[in-house]
Amino acid sequence: MFSPWVEAEAERHQKLGHVPVSVLRQRYDWRFVADPDEPVELEDTDPKDQPVLAAAVEAGAHFVVTGNVKDFGEQDLARLGIVAVHPGLFLTHHITAETYREVLEAVGASRGREPRDPLSIHEQEISVHLPSLFETHRDLFGSAVPDTTHEPPAVEVRGNRCVRCFGALIDGRGSVVVLCPACSGGAIHRA
Ligand SMILES: [Zn+2]
Incomplete structure:
Protein backbone atom coordinates (compact mmCIF):
# COMPACT_ATOMS: atom_id res chain seq x y z
CA MET A 1 0.00 0.00 0.00
CA PHE A 2 1.08 3.49 -0.66
CA SER A 3 -0.25 7.01 -0.56
CA PRO A 4 1.23 10.41 -1.40
CA TRP A 5 1.17 11.36 2.27
CA VAL A 6 2.99 8.19 3.34
CA GLU A 7 5.57 8.70 0.60
CA ALA A 8 6.29 12.25 1.73
CA GLU A 9 6.65 11.08 5.34
CA ALA A 10 8.93 8.22 4.35
CA GLU A 11 11.16 10.54 2.33
CA ARG A 12 11.35 12.97 5.21
CA HIS A 13 12.83 10.17 7.36
CA GLN A 14 15.30 8.92 4.76
CA LYS A 15 19.00 9.35 5.29
CA LEU A 16 21.35 11.01 2.85
CA GLY A 17 22.47 8.57 0.18
CA HIS A 18 19.34 6.43 0.26
CA ARG A 31 0.59 2.38 -7.36
CA PHE A 32 -0.79 4.98 -5.05
CA VAL A 33 -3.83 4.18 -3.00
CA ALA A 34 -6.35 6.98 -3.34
CA ASP A 35 -6.82 8.97 -0.16
CA PRO A 36 -10.22 7.79 1.06
CA ASP A 37 -13.24 10.09 0.68
CA GLU A 38 -14.55 9.02 4.04
CA PRO A 39 -11.56 8.27 6.24
CA VAL A 40 -11.95 5.35 8.60
CA GLU A 41 -12.48 6.43 12.18
CA LEU A 42 -9.51 5.73 14.39
CA GLU A 43 -9.42 5.87 18.16
CA ASP A 44 -6.17 4.87 19.79
CA THR A 45 -3.63 5.33 16.98
CA ASP A 46 -1.22 8.26 17.20
CA PRO A 47 -2.56 11.09 14.97
CA LYS A 48 0.66 11.21 12.94
CA ASP A 49 0.25 7.51 12.05
CA GLN A 50 -3.47 7.62 11.30
CA PRO A 51 -2.97 8.39 7.58
CA VAL A 52 -0.75 5.28 7.36
CA LEU A 53 -3.38 3.04 8.90
CA ALA A 54 -6.13 4.65 6.80
CA ALA A 55 -4.14 3.95 3.61
CA ALA A 56 -3.60 0.33 4.73
CA VAL A 57 -7.36 -0.09 5.16
CA GLU A 58 -8.00 1.45 1.76
CA ALA A 59 -5.47 -0.92 0.17
CA GLY A 60 -6.89 -4.00 1.91
CA ALA A 61 -3.45 -4.62 3.46
CA HIS A 62 -2.96 -7.29 6.12
CA PHE A 63 0.26 -5.92 7.54
CA VAL A 64 1.72 -2.51 8.30
CA VAL A 65 5.47 -3.06 8.57
CA THR A 66 6.81 -0.26 10.73
CA GLY A 67 9.63 0.60 13.10
CA ASN A 68 7.03 2.33 15.22
CA VAL A 69 4.52 -0.35 16.26
CA LYS A 70 3.78 1.25 19.63
CA ASP A 71 2.00 4.22 18.03
CA PHE A 72 -0.55 1.99 16.28
CA GLY A 73 -3.55 1.49 18.56
CA GLU A 74 -4.42 -1.98 19.81
CA GLN A 75 -8.15 -1.35 19.47
CA ASP A 76 -7.90 0.13 15.98
CA LEU A 77 -5.80 -2.79 14.74
CA ALA A 78 -8.08 -5.43 16.25
CA ARG A 79 -11.20 -3.78 14.85
CA LEU A 80 -9.72 -3.33 11.36
CA GLY A 81 -8.03 -6.75 11.27
CA ILE A 82 -4.57 -5.36 10.55
CA VAL A 83 -1.26 -6.37 12.13
CA ALA A 84 1.39 -3.73 12.83
CA VAL A 85 4.77 -5.45 12.96
CA HIS A 86 8.41 -4.40 13.23
CA PRO A 87 10.40 -5.21 10.04
CA GLY A 88 12.83 -7.41 12.01
CA LEU A 89 10.05 -9.62 13.32
CA PHE A 90 8.23 -9.61 9.98
CA LEU A 91 11.33 -10.76 8.11
CA THR A 92 12.00 -13.42 10.75
CA HIS A 93 8.76 -15.08 9.66
CA HIS A 94 8.88 -14.30 5.94
CA ILE A 95 12.41 -15.12 4.76
CA THR A 96 14.49 -18.25 5.18
CA ALA A 97 18.02 -18.47 6.58
CA GLU A 98 19.19 -19.18 3.04
CA THR A 99 17.61 -15.97 1.71
CA TYR A 100 19.00 -13.99 4.61
CA ARG A 101 22.50 -15.25 3.84
CA GLU A 102 22.12 -14.42 0.14
CA VAL A 103 20.91 -10.88 0.88
CA LEU A 104 23.78 -10.09 3.25
CA GLU A 105 26.32 -11.50 0.79
CA ALA A 106 24.83 -9.40 -2.01
CA VAL A 107 24.74 -6.25 0.13
CA GLY A 108 28.37 -6.76 1.18
CA ALA A 109 29.55 -7.47 -2.38
CA SER A 110 27.92 -4.30 -3.76
CA ARG A 111 29.32 -1.98 -1.10
CA GLY A 112 32.27 0.38 -1.27
CA ARG A 113 32.57 0.78 2.49
CA GLU A 114 32.78 -1.31 5.65
CA PRO A 115 31.14 -3.41 6.95
CA ARG A 116 31.25 -5.65 3.90
CA ASP A 117 31.46 -9.20 5.18
CA PRO A 118 28.13 -10.82 6.13
CA LEU A 119 29.11 -11.48 9.78
CA SER A 120 30.00 -7.81 10.34
CA ILE A 121 26.83 -6.54 8.64
CA HIS A 122 24.85 -9.00 10.75
CA GLU A 123 26.54 -7.85 13.98
CA GLN A 124 26.77 -4.11 13.38
CA GLU A 125 23.66 -3.30 11.36
CA ILE A 126 21.07 -6.05 11.55
CA SER A 127 21.42 -6.39 15.34
CA VAL A 128 20.71 -2.64 15.61
CA HIS A 129 17.92 -2.16 13.07
CA LEU A 130 16.30 -5.62 12.89
CA PRO A 131 17.08 -7.21 16.27
CA SER A 132 14.61 -10.11 15.98
CA LEU A 133 16.08 -11.11 12.64
CA PHE A 134 19.55 -11.01 14.17
CA GLU A 135 18.48 -13.24 17.08
CA THR A 136 16.77 -15.74 14.80
CA HIS A 137 19.92 -16.22 12.70
CA ARG A 138 22.35 -15.32 15.44
CA ASP A 139 25.16 -17.76 14.66
CA LEU A 140 24.49 -18.29 10.96
CA PHE A 141 27.83 -16.72 10.00
CA GLY A 142 29.77 -17.99 13.01
CA SER A 143 29.74 -16.80 16.59
CA ALA A 144 28.20 -13.31 16.54
CA VAL A 145 28.48 -10.43 18.97
CA PRO A 146 25.53 -8.02 18.74
CA ASP A 147 25.72 -4.25 19.08
CA THR A 148 24.34 -3.71 22.59
CA THR A 149 24.40 0.08 22.58
CA HIS A 150 20.93 0.19 21.02
CA GLU A 151 17.64 -0.60 22.72
CA PRO A 152 15.41 -3.08 20.93
CA PRO A 153 11.92 -1.80 20.04
CA ALA A 154 9.58 -1.71 23.05
CA VAL A 155 6.69 -3.23 21.07
CA GLU A 156 7.34 -5.47 18.07
CA VAL A 157 3.86 -6.53 17.08
CA ARG A 158 0.24 -5.54 17.58
CA GLY A 159 -2.92 -6.99 16.15
CA ASN A 160 -4.92 -10.17 16.56
CA ARG A 161 -3.62 -12.13 13.58
CA CYS A 162 -0.67 -14.44 12.90
CA VAL A 163 2.49 -12.60 11.78
CA ARG A 164 3.28 -15.39 9.30
CA CYS A 165 0.00 -16.49 7.66
CA PHE A 166 -2.47 -13.88 8.95
CA GLY A 167 -4.59 -16.68 10.43
CA ALA A 168 -6.57 -16.23 13.63
CA LEU A 169 -4.62 -16.47 16.86
CA ILE A 170 -5.51 -19.11 19.38
CA ASP A 171 -7.07 -16.74 21.89
CA GLY A 172 -7.84 -13.88 19.53
CA ARG A 173 -5.25 -11.67 21.18
CA GLY A 174 -2.10 -10.09 19.84
CA SER A 175 0.88 -8.45 21.52
CA VAL A 176 2.08 -11.58 23.36
CA VAL A 177 1.15 -14.21 20.77
CA VAL A 178 2.81 -13.95 17.37
CA LEU A 179 1.96 -17.12 15.45
CA CYS A 180 -1.22 -19.11 14.96
CA PRO A 181 -1.24 -22.75 16.12
CA ALA A 182 -0.62 -24.03 12.57
CA CYS A 183 2.49 -21.88 12.13
CA SER A 184 3.92 -22.47 15.58
CA GLY A 185 2.94 -26.07 16.30
CA GLY A 186 1.39 -24.74 19.50
CA ALA A 187 1.19 -21.16 20.68
CA ILE A 188 4.45 -19.27 20.86
CA HIS A 189 4.49 -16.73 23.61
CA ARG A 190 7.05 -14.02 23.35
CA ALA A 191 9.33 -13.42 26.28
ZN1 LIG B 1 -0.05 -18.69 11.04
Missing part, protein backbone atom coordinates in the same frame (compact mmCIF):
# COMPACT_ATOMS: atom_id res chain seq x y z
CA VAL A 19 17.35 6.11 -2.94
CA PRO A 20 14.30 8.38 -2.52
CA VAL A 21 11.05 6.47 -2.07
CA SER A 22 9.47 8.34 -4.99
CA VAL A 23 12.24 7.05 -7.28
CA LEU A 24 11.66 3.48 -6.06
CA ARG A 25 7.93 3.92 -6.65
CA GLN A 26 8.52 4.90 -10.26
CA ARG A 27 11.15 2.22 -10.80
CA TYR A 28 8.96 -0.61 -9.48
CA ASP A 29 5.66 0.89 -10.60
CA TRP A 30 4.09 0.97 -7.14
Whole structure:
Protein backbone atom coordinates (compact mmCIF):
# COMPACT_ATOMS: atom_id res chain seq x y z
CA MET A 1 0.00 0.00 0.00
CA PHE A 2 1.08 3.49 -0.66
CA SER A 3 -0.25 7.01 -0.56
CA PRO A 4 1.23 10.41 -1.40
CA TRP A 5 1.17 11.36 2.27
CA VAL A 6 2.99 8.19 3.34
CA GLU A 7 5.57 8.70 0.60
CA ALA A 8 6.29 12.25 1.73
CA GLU A 9 6.65 11.08 5.34
CA ALA A 10 8.93 8.22 4.35
CA GLU A 11 11.16 10.54 2.33
CA ARG A 12 11.35 12.97 5.21
CA HIS A 13 12.83 10.17 7.36
CA GLN A 14 15.30 8.92 4.76
CA LYS A 15 19.00 9.35 5.29
CA LEU A 16 21.35 11.01 2.85
CA GLY A 17 22.47 8.57 0.18
CA HIS A 18 19.34 6.43 0.26
CA VAL A 19 17.35 6.11 -2.94
CA PRO A 20 14.30 8.38 -2.52
CA VAL A 21 11.05 6.47 -2.07
CA SER A 22 9.47 8.34 -4.99
CA VAL A 23 12.24 7.05 -7.28
CA LEU A 24 11.66 3.48 -6.06
CA ARG A 25 7.93 3.92 -6.65
CA GLN A 26 8.52 4.90 -10.26
CA ARG A 27 11.15 2.22 -10.80
CA TYR A 28 8.96 -0.61 -9.48
CA ASP A 29 5.66 0.89 -10.60
CA TRP A 30 4.09 0.97 -7.14
CA ARG A 31 0.59 2.38 -7.36
CA PHE A 32 -0.79 4.98 -5.05
CA VAL A 33 -3.83 4.18 -3.00
CA ALA A 34 -6.35 6.98 -3.34
CA ASP A 35 -6.82 8.97 -0.16
CA PRO A 36 -10.22 7.79 1.06
CA ASP A 37 -13.24 10.09 0.68
CA GLU A 38 -14.55 9.02 4.04
CA PRO A 39 -11.56 8.27 6.24
CA VAL A 40 -11.95 5.35 8.60
CA GLU A 41 -12.48 6.43 12.18
CA LEU A 42 -9.51 5.73 14.39
CA GLU A 43 -9.42 5.87 18.16
CA ASP A 44 -6.17 4.87 19.79
CA THR A 45 -3.63 5.33 16.98
CA ASP A 46 -1.22 8.26 17.20
CA PRO A 47 -2.56 11.09 14.97
CA LYS A 48 0.66 11.21 12.94
CA ASP A 49 0.25 7.51 12.05
CA GLN A 50 -3.47 7.62 11.30
CA PRO A 51 -2.97 8.39 7.58
CA VAL A 52 -0.75 5.28 7.36
CA LEU A 53 -3.38 3.04 8.90
CA ALA A 54 -6.13 4.65 6.80
CA ALA A 55 -4.14 3.95 3.61
CA ALA A 56 -3.60 0.33 4.73
CA VAL A 57 -7.36 -0.09 5.16
CA GLU A 58 -8.00 1.45 1.76
CA ALA A 59 -5.47 -0.92 0.17
CA GLY A 60 -6.89 -4.00 1.91
CA ALA A 61 -3.45 -4.62 3.46
CA HIS A 62 -2.96 -7.29 6.12
CA PHE A 63 0.26 -5.92 7.54
CA VAL A 64 1.72 -2.51 8.30
CA VAL A 65 5.47 -3.06 8.57
CA THR A 66 6.81 -0.26 10.73
CA GLY A 67 9.63 0.60 13.10
CA ASN A 68 7.03 2.33 15.22
CA VAL A 69 4.52 -0.35 16.26
CA LYS A 70 3.78 1.25 19.63
CA ASP A 71 2.00 4.22 18.03
CA PHE A 72 -0.55 1.99 16.28
CA GLY A 73 -3.55 1.49 18.56
CA GLU A 74 -4.42 -1.98 19.81
CA GLN A 75 -8.15 -1.35 19.47
CA ASP A 76 -7.90 0.13 15.98
CA LEU A 77 -5.80 -2.79 14.74
CA ALA A 78 -8.08 -5.43 16.25
CA ARG A 79 -11.20 -3.78 14.85
CA LEU A 80 -9.72 -3.33 11.36
CA GLY A 81 -8.03 -6.75 11.27
CA ILE A 82 -4.57 -5.36 10.55
CA VAL A 83 -1.26 -6.37 12.13
CA ALA A 84 1.39 -3.73 12.83
CA VAL A 85 4.77 -5.45 12.96
CA HIS A 86 8.41 -4.40 13.23
CA PRO A 87 10.40 -5.21 10.04
CA GLY A 88 12.83 -7.41 12.01
CA LEU A 89 10.05 -9.62 13.32
CA PHE A 90 8.23 -9.61 9.98
CA LEU A 91 11.33 -10.76 8.11
CA THR A 92 12.00 -13.42 10.75
CA HIS A 93 8.76 -15.08 9.66
CA HIS A 94 8.88 -14.30 5.94
CA ILE A 95 12.41 -15.12 4.76
CA THR A 96 14.49 -18.25 5.18
CA ALA A 97 18.02 -18.47 6.58
CA GLU A 98 19.19 -19.18 3.04
CA THR A 99 17.61 -15.97 1.71
CA TYR A 100 19.00 -13.99 4.61
CA ARG A 101 22.50 -15.25 3.84
CA GLU A 102 22.12 -14.42 0.14
CA VAL A 103 20.91 -10.88 0.88
CA LEU A 104 23.78 -10.09 3.25
CA GLU A 105 26.32 -11.50 0.79
CA ALA A 106 24.83 -9.40 -2.01
CA VAL A 107 24.74 -6.25 0.13
CA GLY A 108 28.37 -6.76 1.18
CA ALA A 109 29.55 -7.47 -2.38
CA SER A 110 27.92 -4.30 -3.76
CA ARG A 111 29.32 -1.98 -1.10
CA GLY A 112 32.27 0.38 -1.27
CA ARG A 113 32.57 0.78 2.49
CA GLU A 114 32.78 -1.31 5.65
CA PRO A 115 31.14 -3.41 6.95
CA ARG A 116 31.25 -5.65 3.90
CA ASP A 117 31.46 -9.20 5.18
CA PRO A 118 28.13 -10.82 6.13
CA LEU A 119 29.11 -11.48 9.78
CA SER A 120 30.00 -7.81 10.34
CA ILE A 121 26.83 -6.54 8.64
CA HIS A 122 24.85 -9.00 10.75
CA GLU A 123 26.54 -7.85 13.98
CA GLN A 124 26.77 -4.11 13.38
CA GLU A 125 23.66 -3.30 11.36
CA ILE A 126 21.07 -6.05 11.55
CA SER A 127 21.42 -6.39 15.34
CA VAL A 128 20.71 -2.64 15.61
CA HIS A 129 17.92 -2.16 13.07
CA LEU A 130 16.30 -5.62 12.89
CA PRO A 131 17.08 -7.21 16.27
CA SER A 132 14.61 -10.11 15.98
CA LEU A 133 16.08 -11.11 12.64
CA PHE A 134 19.55 -11.01 14.17
CA GLU A 135 18.48 -13.24 17.08
CA THR A 136 16.77 -15.74 14.80
CA HIS A 137 19.92 -16.22 12.70
CA ARG A 138 22.35 -15.32 15.44
CA ASP A 139 25.16 -17.76 14.66
CA LEU A 140 24.49 -18.29 10.96
CA PHE A 141 27.83 -16.72 10.00
CA GLY A 142 29.77 -17.99 13.01
CA SER A 143 29.74 -16.80 16.59
CA ALA A 144 28.20 -13.31 16.54
CA VAL A 145 28.48 -10.43 18.97
CA PRO A 146 25.53 -8.02 18.74
CA ASP A 147 25.72 -4.25 19.08
CA THR A 148 24.34 -3.71 22.59
CA THR A 149 24.40 0.08 22.58
CA HIS A 150 20.93 0.19 21.02
CA GLU A 151 17.64 -0.60 22.72
CA PRO A 152 15.41 -3.08 20.93
CA PRO A 153 11.92 -1.80 20.04
CA ALA A 154 9.58 -1.71 23.05
CA VAL A 155 6.69 -3.23 21.07
CA GLU A 156 7.34 -5.47 18.07
CA VAL A 157 3.86 -6.53 17.08
CA ARG A 158 0.24 -5.54 17.58
CA GLY A 159 -2.92 -6.99 16.15
CA ASN A 160 -4.92 -10.17 16.56
CA ARG A 161 -3.62 -12.13 13.58
CA CYS A 162 -0.67 -14.44 12.90
CA VAL A 163 2.49 -12.60 11.78
CA ARG A 164 3.28 -15.39 9.30
CA CYS A 165 0.00 -16.49 7.66
CA PHE A 166 -2.47 -13.88 8.95
CA GLY A 167 -4.59 -16.68 10.43
CA ALA A 168 -6.57 -16.23 13.63
CA LEU A 169 -4.62 -16.47 16.86
CA ILE A 170 -5.51 -19.11 19.38
CA ASP A 171 -7.07 -16.74 21.89
CA GLY A 172 -7.84 -13.88 19.53
CA ARG A 173 -5.25 -11.67 21.18
CA GLY A 174 -2.10 -10.09 19.84
CA SER A 175 0.88 -8.45 21.52
CA VAL A 176 2.08 -11.58 23.36
CA VAL A 177 1.15 -14.21 20.77
CA VAL A 178 2.81 -13.95 17.37
CA LEU A 179 1.96 -17.12 15.45
CA CYS A 180 -1.22 -19.11 14.96
CA PRO A 181 -1.24 -22.75 16.12
CA ALA A 182 -0.62 -24.03 12.57
CA CYS A 183 2.49 -21.88 12.13
CA SER A 184 3.92 -22.47 15.58
CA GLY A 185 2.94 -26.07 16.30
CA GLY A 186 1.39 -24.74 19.50
CA ALA A 187 1.19 -21.16 20.68
CA ILE A 188 4.45 -19.27 20.86
CA HIS A 189 4.49 -16.73 23.61
CA ARG A 190 7.05 -14.02 23.35
CA ALA A 191 9.33 -13.42 26.28
ZN1 LIG B 1 -0.05 -18.69 11.04
